[in-house]
Amino acid sequence: MPELPEVETARKLIADTALNRRIVGVDDADTFVCRPHAPGELRAALTGRTLTAARRRGKTMWCETSGLDGSHEAGPDLGIHLGMGGRIVVTSGAGEAAEGGGPRRRDAQPRKSEWDRFTLVFADGGSLALFDKRRLGRVRLTPDIDALGPDAEQVTAAEFGKLITKGSIAVKARLLDQSKIAGVGNLLADEILWQAKVSPSAPTGSLRRKDADRLYSALEAALASAITKGGVHTGEVIPARHPGGTCPRCGAEMVHGTVGGRSTWWCSREQAA
Ligand SMILES: [Zn+2]
Numbered sequence: 001m002p003e004l005p006e007v008e009t010a011r012k013l014i015a016d017t018a019l020n021r022r023i024v025g026v027d028d029a030d031t032f033v034c035r036p037h038a039p040g041e042l043r044a045a046l047t048g049r050t051l052t053a054a055r056r057r058g059k060t061m062w063c064e065t066s067g068l069d070g071s072h073e074a075g076p077d078l079g080i081h082l083g084m085g086g087r088i089v090v091t092s093g094a095g096e097a098a099e100g101g102g103p104r105r106r107d108a109q110p111r112k113s114e115w116d117r118f119t120l121v122f123a124d125g126g127s128l129a130l131f132d133k134r135r136l137g138r139v140r141l142t143p144d145i146d147a148l149g150p151d152a153e154q155v156t157a158a159e160f161g162k163l164i165t166k167g168s169i170a171v172k173a174r175l176l177d178q179s180k181i182a183g184v185g186n187l188l189a190d191e192i193l194w195q196a197k198v199s200p201s202a203p204t205g206s207l208r209r210k211d212a213d214r215l216y217s218a219l220e221a222a223l224a225s226a227i228t229k230g231g232v233h234t235g236e237v238i239p240a241r242h243p244g245g246t247c248p249r250c251g252a253e254m255v256h257g258t259v260g261g262r263s264t265w266w267c268s269r270e271q272a273a
Contacts, residue, residue, distance in 0.1 A: 002082045004152055004183030005226035006102045007059050010080075010088040013100030014054035014063060017090045018120075018128045022050050025121030033117040033132070034139050042078075045141060046120065049075045051128075057151045058182020062143050079143025080118075083136030089116070093124030099131075102231060152183035153223055160219070161212040165204055171215075172200035173260030184219070186262045188226070191235035192218045193266065194247075199273040200259040200266050241265040 002010075026043035028034045034042055046065065052074070053064040059082075065075035080088070087101030089111070116129040118139045130137050150159060163180050164171065174180060175189040184192070193200050195218035198211055207215075226232045236248055245254040245265070252269035 001084050001185055002059060002086070002102045003185035003188045003226075003232045004056075004059060005188075005223060006231050007056055007061050007082060007183075008153075008227050009230065010082060010100035011054045011056045011061050013088055013090055013098060014051065014061075014128065017092070017098060018051055018063075018122075019053065020050050021122035021124060021126065023047055023120050024123045025119075027116070027119040027121075028139070030117045030135075033130070033135060033137055037140060042118075042139065042141065045076055046078065051078070051120075057145050057148050058178055059185070060143060060145055060148060060182070062145075076141045077143065079138070079140045080130060081138040081143075082130075083132055083138065084134050086117075086130055086132035086134075086137035089127075089129045089131050091126040091129075093122070093126045095126075148178055148182040149180040150182065152181050152219060155181055155219075157213070157216050160216045161209070164212050164215055165207045165209075168203045168205045170201045170259050171198060171204050171207060172262070172264060174204050176260050176262065183223075185232065186264075187232040187235060187238055187241075188222060189260075189262075190241065190265055191222045191226075191232065191237055193271065194237040194249075195222060197267075197270045199271045200264050201257075201273050237265070237267075 023046050026046050028042035029039050048068050049065040051063040052066050055062050062077045062079040064077055067073045082101050085102055087099050089097050089099050091097045111131055115131055115133045117132045119127050119129040121127050172189050175184045196214040226234060240248055240254050247267040250269055252267055254265050255268045256265050
């Protein structure tokens, strides 16, 4: 499932390759992915505009759009959510395609055009498509981002310290709460907790300042590494998340449980509750 780093690669792809290209066609026929919009509604709203910026908060991504016919009044924001495995494919006017989003699975089948759930066609002949075999992505105008906490990449140490030590919920559940910090999913949470040597079930209120500082450093490092390497699956502890797995740092057995409603793995020695 895409977490912040995967969405960031998609956002960066759009920012680098899809801005300022005039939209001349929109395929918004998939009424499930484009709900609640009726077919043609997105086309009517976007045709004649350009994308002017690609933004992200947590796992939510949106594009700002230009006014029509040189008008300075901006168009609507176009929200694109990658769902469970969606990818953004941007094609140049010369037909060269570049992809951003989750990792391409080694067993990935060739891209089928019917798995393009939403497409913008540009005047230069290129396009931007949401390629989403599982059809769990979502495209909508003016997505609501007010319910999201600060982006995990932007949150300050002071903000994070307050968020992570308040209340008595399991620290992993707090990390996953998008209304508190936006962008941390299940794998990233396990990676951060392992890096910081904090038990996933430790109550937030029991964490000390130095725990919060270690978690913040781990968050920053894990995000930077995952963005550079192409996704959260590249985290150090991720390959050890299986029965019989051992901690890549100390060699102790990895243990499994459900924390914050999610499948969780931690080091039996360094992250003991
Ligand atoms: Zn260990």
